[in-house]
Amino acid sequence: MSDTPDSAVQTVRGYIDQHRAAFLDDLVEWLRIPSVSAQPAHAPDVRRSAEWLTAKLRETGFPVAEVWETDGAPAVYAEWPSGDPDAPTVLVYGHHDVQPAAREDGWETDPFEPVVRGGRLYARGAADDKGQVFFHTLGVRAHLALTGRSAPAVNLKLLVEGEEESGSPHFRALVERHRDRLEADAVVVSDTGMWSETTPTVCTGLRGVADCEIELYGPDQDIHSGAFGGAVPNPATIAARLVAALHDENERVTIPGFYDGVEELTDSERALIAELPFDETSWLANASSYGTLGEAGYSTLERVWARPTAEVNGIGGGYQGPGGKTIVPASAQLKLSFRLVSGQDPYVIEAAVRDWVAARVPDGIRHKIAFGAPTRPCLTPLDHPALQAVVRSMSRAFDGAKIRFTREGGSGPAADLQDVLHAPVLFLGISVPSDGWHAPNEKVELDLLLKGVETAAHLWGDLAGALR
């Protein structure tokens, strides 16, 4: 099936076998750094993570490897020129920060003390995204071993940000500031996943996300629900009413204008999605869930890949301790996020949400609403030659398997790179749904991690041709 001689595959595999132990040792060292960008207490760890990666990229051979400051957490930039004046330029994107994680959330082992069990490496960030950034280090070395070159076949650039798990608030500014140095003919994003261990796929799109925190204030302090209850507005009730009003009986978002401009799935896109070996039982198992619920008229995959959502990520108000406390609470809080699809503008959504909330908060309740920096949705044309190069390289790594197409329901700042750099975005990810992104016991499959290395080893030569 593959158009590459078996010898190339064997050369790459041989090289990887020789270096995999050291590669994994290094990755484990990086995963030990709790680079949680959402928690201010971990800011020094995020910096330490950036410095660790910079040193490691220099050691890998990148002649340029720098910590790039932002108004928030630092990013890492590295560059390895091809030396060939006609070589196209490829920018690899990933992130070195991770989601919050604490043992008591349900981790079987310390989230920042990586362990290998049953061919899996368990740690916060193992799949999202340190593992997937890190396969590029051994990948480019294997590419050199394969081609006999002393520099990559493309001008290879790496941008590894430190605030992705906080919504990348300073990423767009960073990209705009360094627009010239980041210039690229294509962006390769390694922060996505595949269908499964046995169905390798390439992702073609991400949803965007806009998120907000809403504070609702009622009484100045918690008050007696007997003495006052039934006669004053309860901010927890109002918070709940906001959440309940987000969706209609068809689970469609009710905020006026929310669906304006949404790029609807074509019949052929729906058919491609329907061809995937989707099994609801195993999908639910990966989701650790016991039922499906979503927008009427769409399949589960369509719902998570191609439909926008409104989700409550957190709600709190009143007494949450043991026993009861008969109060009308002083305040309540909501954390909402809106997944967005191609055609939606996060700033238009933000304005619509603000208006909608303001119109629904009754007299006697004061409110504040604050949005984080949004992430735009992103969609790559299926017929782009560079996408076909990714498919070919991946097929080599996966023993000639047919590579299918997916999207991801998650979000990344890929769209900012697309916007600012005017470059097509490709996705190269080897994570699988069971990896447990953002969840306790996050892991990466070691076999797949090495398939990522292998794909990267083939990709730079193939892309050099496709982009020329």
Place this chain on the structure above:
Amino acid sequence: MSDTPDSAVQTVRGYIDQHRAAFLDDLVEWLRIPSVSAQPAHAPDVRRSAEWLTAKLRETGFPVAEVWETDGAPAVYAEWPSGDPDAPTVLVYGHHDVQPAAREDGWETDPFEPVVRGGRLYARGAADDKGQVFFHTLGVRAHLALTGRSAPAVNLKLLVEGEEESGSPHFRALVERHRDRLEADAVVVSDTGMWSETTPTVCTGLRGVADCEIELYGPDQDIHSGAFGGAVPNPATIAARLVAALHDENERVTIPGFYDGVEELTDSERALIAELPFDETSWLANASSYGTLGEAGYSTLERVWARPTAEVNGIGGGYQGPGGKTIVPASAQLKLSFRLVSGQDPYVIEAAVRDWVAARVPDGIRHKIAFGAPTRPCLTPLDHPALQAVVRSMSRAFDGAKIRFTREGGSGPAADLQDVLHAPVLFLGISVPSDGWHAPNEKVELDLLLKGVETAAHLWGDLAGALR
């Protein structure tokens, strides 16, 4: 105005003046015991509070003062027989446990280190209910000083429970077990309040309360809202939908059967309520609130005194820490309470709520619901002679002021006493709305606390006549 000679009033006041300092010192000592019944860690403190009170009642002169065990926190029982074979028996009810309180909730001083500022005693329990239990100690001594008796004019019994703030789960069983010893011709409940410092009132009814905790379980763990959001039910959303569905657009509770049997206010009762000097601005200030909201067709006072409610006391689910976390939460929790009025049966309400919740939880969400022990509503006939005796005694303490009638929106186990002992329930409370029951910076007005002592000093003689 009073039918008692001025000399009686003066005698009582002289006696109180002489003993107020020691009385307050004792009360402060009691308030230092953090007898929080809702928090298991404070169980030893609740016991210490019971033991402290028992010793103090013996010191006051009660020949019988005992700690009564329950399946939960201990109660205190004391008895002081009149010696007169024809004397009626009066049972005083109060509670020695208090609401949870922590400095960080907004207390200006330690809630369990009482301080006097501006004629007010600040401490958790100052008004609810230790202060109001404690005025009976000096009250009965002043009664003896007034009458020259060596024992009260009524057979005086005291029952001071230790679980009122936890919904009195074992109170009814306790009362049933000791039915014979508790036998009384009237119950005097000192766990309510007055209209204001300048409008003394007697309460004639309490709302009941039924409360529950609802746990809603979605995914086995928090899951990525990008990867799965929009396709699985979110337990925080379902919790919010339950809360939002509790009320219709007229703020009436929607649970089928909820209003069945509710004793509606008569026109004359509504007129009496309307006569009270109600000022919405100052009521809102006492409620620390910025607006009213309640059942359409009823005034604010009617809503809190005579209408049943559904209130969310606490809601929680998902990520509530700093920053954002894009998850579908694994679970959500609700603490709901339902205030009930005369004619509603809490067990009927419980069954209706269980059915209503079960019918509204979608596939894929599992739920648990647990009710605490309910408290029944309670209403005293306005024309009862014993109620008139309370009015007369209070009028003496308040310099001949007209005593008006109120109800309270709060709840107490008074109705259990009424049920089991077949005795009318009278209310003698001197707390005012600004005392901040269940709130940070709870206080009692020292002047009013002593009016409580004074009323009790007059009451036993007057009740001896009224109940004979």
